[in-house]
Amino acid sequence: MGVSSFAAAPPRAAAGAELPALTPLGRVVPAPLRTEEGGAGYEITAKTRIRVGAGARERRVAEYLAAVLRPSTGYRLPVTTGKGEDGIRLRIGAGAADKALGAEGYRVVSARGSLTITSRTGAGLFHGVQTVRQQLPAAVEKKTEQRGPWRVAGGTVTDRPRYAYRSTMLDVSRHFFTVDQVKRYIDQAALYKMNKLHLHLSDDQGWRIAVDSWPRLTTYGGSTQVGGGRGGYYTKAQYKEIIDYAASRYLEVVPEIDMPGHTNAALASYAELNCDGVAPPLYTGTEVGFSSLCATKGVTYDFVDDVIRELAAMTPGTYLHIGGDEAHSTSHEDFVAFMDKVQPMVAKYGKTVLGWHQLTGATPAEGAVAQYWGYDRTGAAEREQVVNAAKNGTRLVLSPADRAYLDHKYTKDTPLGLSWAGYVEVQRSYDWDPGTYLQGAPAKAVIGVEAPLWSETLSTSAQLDFMAFPRLPGIAELGWSPAATHDWDAYKVRLAGQAPRWDALGIGYYKSPQVPWPAG
Template sequence: MRVLRRALGTLLVLGGLGAAVSCTAAHGDDARPGAGRRAALAPYERLLPAPASARAGGAGYAFGPGTVIRTGPDAPREVRQVGELLAEQLRGPSGLPLPVAQGQEGDGIRLRLDDAARELGAEGYRLRTTASGVTLTARTPAGLFHAGQTLRQLLPVRGAGVVPGGEVTDTPRFAYRGAMVDVARHHFPVEQVKRYVDQLAQYKINTLHLHLTDDQGWRIAIDSWPRLATYGGASEVGGGPGGYWTKAAYRDLVAYAAQRYVDVVPEIDMPGHVNAALASYAELNCDGRAPERYTGTKVGFSSLCVGKERTYEFVDDVLGEIAALTPGRYLHIGGDEAHSTPAADYAAFMDRAQAVVAKHGKTVVAWHQLAGARPARGAVLQYWGHDKTPAADRSAVAAAARAGHPLILSPADRAYLDMKYDKATKPGLSWAGYVPVQRSYSWNPGSYLPDVPESSVLGVEAALWTENIATRSEWELMAFPRLLGLAELGWSPAAALDWPAYRLRLAAQAPRLEAQGITYHRAPEVPWE
């Protein structure tokens, strides 16, 4: 409470009176589950993620039939694309025509690049609203896109309205703000993942991690090893038909995400979690015999044959094709739960797999078990431990961080979206414990791991595993609203992170989630609007 009052009391000046008001001070301190009155927050107090600085005041702008989105006469093509996408995002809810013009003169929504605004960095922005319009300023098109997402929250959920006068100046706390979805345990079509991209991007999440392969299914076509998809992809948990994405479908998804400033990080898990591959090609097995396809949920029983040179030809072929399809800098090679691979073999395999990633021009990302082997220079480790993770494992990760390896934090008892909210939750698992909305939000990534400074934290990632999540409604129910809190942990300054205030801002998102048809868990600790 005191932290939020200091932060927002300084940053939020409401109306023309110049009176500093914090989100919580105006509504009392009662944070009991389900307690308290509905949030009646002013528009700039409702923004999620919480901005670095927001100041309300002055006349607002009437957003209506005459509104034009203006990109400037000399705007780069990418800025015009941001303007067109913003117009598309606003037309549906508002019903307005919102033409996009290449000129700055006149009222409306103005998009401006300013290379001199170095304080905004690679993704920051400034949003200023007066009676004549809303001006979005950034150093980069990505910053302009994020500014547009903030503008969406300042507008009514439906119809025309007034954008309140004021100014937001905003930059992210962490460069990496991710969400992972497992399409291997259950197959999901690209269109569902595109829907998720839109949901991620509006809350300033900038990375989509795709878990493409596992024991139960292989979901991406590989030309040099075609049976991986056609045979290994024809199964899933529970014995369903499975499925896979063609290369064209994957390229389309990557391009769709890029338009929304979301980078795709593909994961090909190895040397464990590979039964779908072993079932597809007998030669990948040490004994030359292919196992049956697997539709259960146990882990740790499969392993590539570390001693076979053919294994590394497979790794090179697969990672090479995936790298060629993916313009982003990262390629995830898994490395978790390789219980059937002896420690020495695991280290030897990961040495060679990391070299293949480098050969194809990418930076390695792996689950934090790589810390117990020999992480390559610059390799990124993704931590998925939890409160009961052995101290030795945490120490190995901290040592890797001190050696210069950036960390992505996905603690299972905070950031795993497949963990049940409570015992009444029907989908999901509970091996890391129940993760209610408050627990998912109430941790500080910058100080979470002992002996790991914030400077070593690349960012945070919300992970959705799908062992028993098979439908879109189950997916969204488990992701929302916890995903929003994790988005805030990745973007907002540490001083703004405060549960009593956040629960009110989260409650204010309910009409927006419902208008978008998003299934979400109405957590009892949140006073939903």
């Protein structure tokens, strides 16, 4: 029997003191598939044990749950393989009911004496834990002992995701963010059941991932950022640390090397990548579309092959993002030729091509995924190009800029962010359906959604928080929850209920007037 220990229990709320309001079962974000309320529910006490089977997956999620609960409750909450029907029980099952949950679904049963989370997979157990966290009082997120009680309303939650691809992107190129800052963002995305972290690792302003065969990419190309700050980059060991941390939260890292445009950091580092053989200066502004790898030189493809080979070897996930957007300095013919040569390299090193939707202006490789970032003013011809590619088998991830871009201003008065696609208030960000958004595209072509967070104007974690919250949970819900649950009036109430949790977690958020936030 394995047991983990912790400090003794703090006192409960004094007799006659007001108890924390019990969160109705299922009042969480994202909205679950099905909720059946009833029964006394479960209370975590000083006697609670977290019971697991012999498998490593159950224990890993149990230890994560214990680490969340111990500081605030003060309870020992030992993780044990000992037999018993009481306590918090984590179970990976293989029965027919478990198979119906799919690869990431879960079931939570809250009853007197026990709280049981069941899934087919470790990912499903982890997602079930996020639901349990949100059912508990927000003070459970604090790192110091708080007064209980710690109750979960009675009943059963049965849940599984609508889409398999639920992502957020962090741009570490315009401004560099440290490993710890990336981990913080991973934790925030995991709370809302996202399962992908797209890292934008290169752009005009900085190259952020070590490539042994082209070392100046980081030592020179990574030395600055927007506004001329010192920049930075991830060593291979640091990149692995990010990948491992994301995996512990059941997120897969999707790395992006943007090309043939958005490449000034690389062009400044190696003169031979330029058609004229002359390296431009490092760039610290925010304009786009002026840079391009030289699509007619053989050294360009040696370079790309080396970068993809090393990045693929470091990345255990399925996808490698090759960018392809805003290549305004590359002719159409050169763009098509470039993509025709680069996509097979991705396959050669065992990865699946993912690119911005401009990839559909070339010939997407078999199995490729195009990420649509168009918006209301995107031309009909460009949309039609994407729709036709989808009809021909190209899968889609949707990130409409005027809905899903977390870096956009909420209103004209927002002190941070951009507004080239318009203002993106909380309701606008939430109120669209990925299944019907791109008219004419087969619904089955859409594999999910992404909330990109570009960093031209963002350089601190507090700034990331302010722009991501409260919009990030809404995009997460669009990716997870059934279309039938989509209702702004109901959602804004559940969203408002998240505010005390963000306060407890130290997440500073935008208090949109569209949301009925709690008083105080």
